[in-house]
Amino acid sequence: MTDAVLATHGLSRSFGALRATNEVSIDLRPGEIHAIIGPNGAGKSTLIAQICGGLAPDAGRVEFLGRDVTGWDVAARARAGLARTFQVSALATEDSVLQNVLLGALGAGGSPWRFLRPALSDRDLRDRAEAALTRVGLQDQAALRVSELSHGQRRQLEVAVALTLSPRAFVMDEPMAGLGAEGSAQLTAFLDGLRAEAPILLVEHDMDAVFALADRITVLVYGRIIETGTVDEIRASPAVRDAYLGGAA
Amino acid sequence: MIREAYVNMAVLALLLIVPVWAQMTGEPFTITLATRAVIFALAAVGLNVALGLGGMVSLGHAVFFGIGGYAMGILAFHAQTFTPVMTWPADVPGTKSMPIIWLVAMLTSGLAALAIGALSLRTAGVYFIMITLAFGQMAYFFTISWPTYGGEDGLSIYVRNGFPGLNTLAPMPFFAICFTLLCLVLLFVALLARSPFGLALNAARQSPARVQTVGLDPQRLKLVAFVISGVITGLAGALFADLNRFVSPTMFSWQMSGEIMVFVILGGVARLCGPVVGAVVFVALEHILGDLSDYWHIWLGALLLVIVLFARGGIVGLLAGRARAHD
Numbered sequence: 001m002t003d004a005v006l007a008t009h010g011l012s013r014s015f016g017a018l019r020a021t022n023e024v025s026i027d028l029r030p031g032e033i034h035a036i037i038g039p040n041g042a043g044k045s046t047l048i049a050q051i052c053g054g055l056a057p058d059a060g061r062v063e064f065l066g067r068d069v070t071g072w073d074v075a076a077r078a079r080a081g082l083a084r085t086f087q088v089s090a091l092a093t094e095d096s097v098l099q100n101v102l103l104g105a106l107g108a109g110g111s112p113w114r115f116l117r118p119a120l121s122d123r124d125l126r127d128r129a130e131a132a133l134t135r136v137g138l139q140d141q142a143a144l145r146v147s148e149l150s151h152g153q154r155r156q157l158e159v160a161v162a163l164t165l166s167p168r169a170f171v172m173d174e175p176m177a178g179l180g181a182e183g184s185a186q187l188t189a190f191l192d193g194l195r196a197e198a199p200i201l202l203v204e205h206d207m208d209a210v211f212a213l214a215d216r217i218t219v220l221v222y223g224r225i226i227e228t229g230t231v232d233e234i235r236a237s238p239a240v241r242d243a244y245l246g247g248a249a
Numbered sequence: 250m251i252r253e254a255y256v257n258m259a260v261l262a263l264l265l266i267v268p269v270w271a272q273m274t275g276e277p278f279t280i281t282l283a284t285r286a287v288i289f290a291l292a293a294v295g296l297n298v299a300l301g302l303g304g305m306v307s308l309g310h311a312v313f314f315g316i317g318g319y320a321m322g323i324l325a326f327h328a329q330t331f332t333p334v335m336t337w338p339a340d341v342p343g344t345k346s347m348p349i350i351w352l353v354a355m356l357t358s359g360l361a362a363l364a365i366g367a368l369s370l371r372t373a374g375v376y377f378i379m380i381t382l383a384f385g386q387m388a389y390f391f392t393i394s395w396p397t398y399g400g401e402d403g404l405s406i407y408v409r410n411g412f413p414g415l416n417t418l419a420p421m422p423f424f425a426i427c428f429t430l431l432c433l434v435l436l437f438v439a440l441l442a443r444s445p446f447g448l449a450l451n452a453a454r455q456s457p458a459r460v461q462t463v464g465l466d467p468q469r470l471k472l473v474a475f476v477i478s479g480v481i482t483g484l485a486g487a488l489f490a491d492l493n494r495f496v497s498p499t500m501f502s503w504q505m506s507g508e509i510m511v512f513v514i515l516g517g518v519a520r521l522c523g524p525v526v527g528a529v530v531f532v533a534l535e536h537i538l539g540d541l542s543d544y545w546h547i548w549l550g551a552l553l554l555v556i557v558l559f560a561r562g563g564i565v566g567l568l569a570g571r572a573r574a575h576d
């Protein structure tokens with residue numbers, strides 16, 4: 001598995017007696033969408049936090065682009081090309097849509113240690129920011145405040161900020177949450193095309209989206225991987241059916 | 250934004266017209282009052298960089314105000330007593346030159362802000378407030394117990410410091426100096442707020458996690474903002490000392506920190522000229538109500554309460570409406 005873009009090896013993390021992440025080893029290969037599914041409280045967000053650097057694991061390693069990044073902080077991993085979207089939008093809500101993507105462009109390609117010239121008049125930043133907005137279809141909302149956006153538009157903006165980073169891998173925590181059928185379908189089509197740019201580690205509850213998109217699926221239950229496989233393998237797995245999908249799948 | 254620009258212009262015009270009018274009608278004390286308002290405004294513009302842009306509630310900005318004041322006091326004291334400030338590692342004489350004093354005031358308050366900020370920013374919320382307050386109290390008691398420079402009694406400087414080509418002893422030229430510095434600093438802060446740094450700092454205030462995920466360090470952004478903030482307030486301190494020709498530990502007191510905070514909240518947090526409006530209103534109330542009653546702070550308190558409860562954008566917010574995200 002030397003060609004994996006992103007990998008964890010035996011990642012473990014407890015909160016008191018609760019083993020929220022239990023010996024988790026997963027990898028993300030070029031060009032793929034690797035979905036992580038599991039019931040609420042399975043430890044998906046906790047796993048994402050360790051992969052992105054916000055939470056230190058008790059044991060295990062995180063590798064990104066062949067380097068051990070376990071000791072790196074969030075910002076360092078982001079600079080190395082790891083782009084993350086949040087389950088609960090973490091945007092600058094008083095700022096405009098354009099300012100939020102400009103921030104992404106600034107992190108990716110500019111220096112924040114410039115104090116006099118307006119950020120909006122920096123052509124490079126602005127081109128990069130506007131291109132990302134156009135890709136998610138938010139170009140007409142550029143001047144709105146984030147607080148004026150609908151929930152779905154905020155989800156789109158989360159993705160747009162990640163795009164400005166031109167990342168080597170995406171990590172997305174429930175990007176479809178609260179989108180509704182039409183929004184989910186749109187984002188599904190978008191992510192489908194995005195995997196060619198950079199592989200996506202996708203935590204998602206929306207099973208239609210997962211089955212439509214995933215090259216591989218990992219099922220997490222009580223912090224532990226119970227199965228990793230293709231869509232068909234997961235659908236057919238008795239263990240998964242028992243533990244998670246129930247009779248529905 | 251457009252309306253706010255008018256409000257800003259009106260405030261600055263008023264600040265300019267009042268002393269000019271006072272000059273013509275021969276009321277030098279009004280010029281001194283206006284100068285006091287301008288200097289307080291400058292101190293509060295400094296705090297507003299930390300508080301408004303960076304979201305750092307500092308109750309210790311009197312430290313920088315005081316350091317600026319004592320930078321002036323110490324340099325001028327040695328100049329008027331013809332003694333060196335220090336003899337090791339080199340002979341450093343005192344000075345009566347404003348530009349040099351300003352530079353020293355800005356440098357020393359900037360260094361203090363770097364140290365205090367680096368320690369305080371390890372905490373957040375109410376702990377940040379308490380730790381900045383604690384640094385203020387430390388500085389206050391330190392100067393009280395430092396007899397070389399007057400201890401509790403403070404230091405008197407007999408002649409106002411000089412500025413090349415101007416008679417700083419007259420009220421009007423000194424007002425002009427302070428007003429010009431305020432305008433320059435306001436221009437700088439206006440640019441700063443729109444700059445890449447300002448953009449990142451704004452986001453760091455609202456969502457540190459977001460700033461990290463684009464590869465930037467929110468704490469470092471805040472620290473730099475805290476230093477810029479301290480430098481501006483330190484400059485104001487040096488001017489305040491020159492206005493009074495006197496420095497004392499009260500410049501370091503927590504009441505001073507509180508007043509600087511009141512200017513900002515009264516006028517409008519994160520609004521460019523909010524601190525200016527706040528300082529002008531404060532000095533006007535202090536003068537008018539202070540003549541009527543020793544307990545004028547009660548009325549100030551009532552006004553503050555009304556502002557905080559009903560006008561979160563301060564007086565500028567009331568006049569100009571909500572700030573636009575960008576123009």
Ligand SMILES: Nc1ncnc2c1ncn2[C@@H]1O[C@H](COP(=O)(O)OP(=O)(O)O)[C@@H](O)[C@H]1O
Nearest residue numbers: 015018020038039040041042043044045046047
């Ligand atoms: N900071 C924390 N402190 C204590 N328990 C936590 C913390 N974060 C998550 N947990 C617990 O860890 C488990 C996994 O949570 P989470 O990763 O959010 O699950 P998921 O995203 O799969 O719904 C849950 O039982 C949750 O209550």
Ligand SMILES: [Mg+2]
Nearest residue numbers: 044045046087
């Ligand atoms: Mg979750």
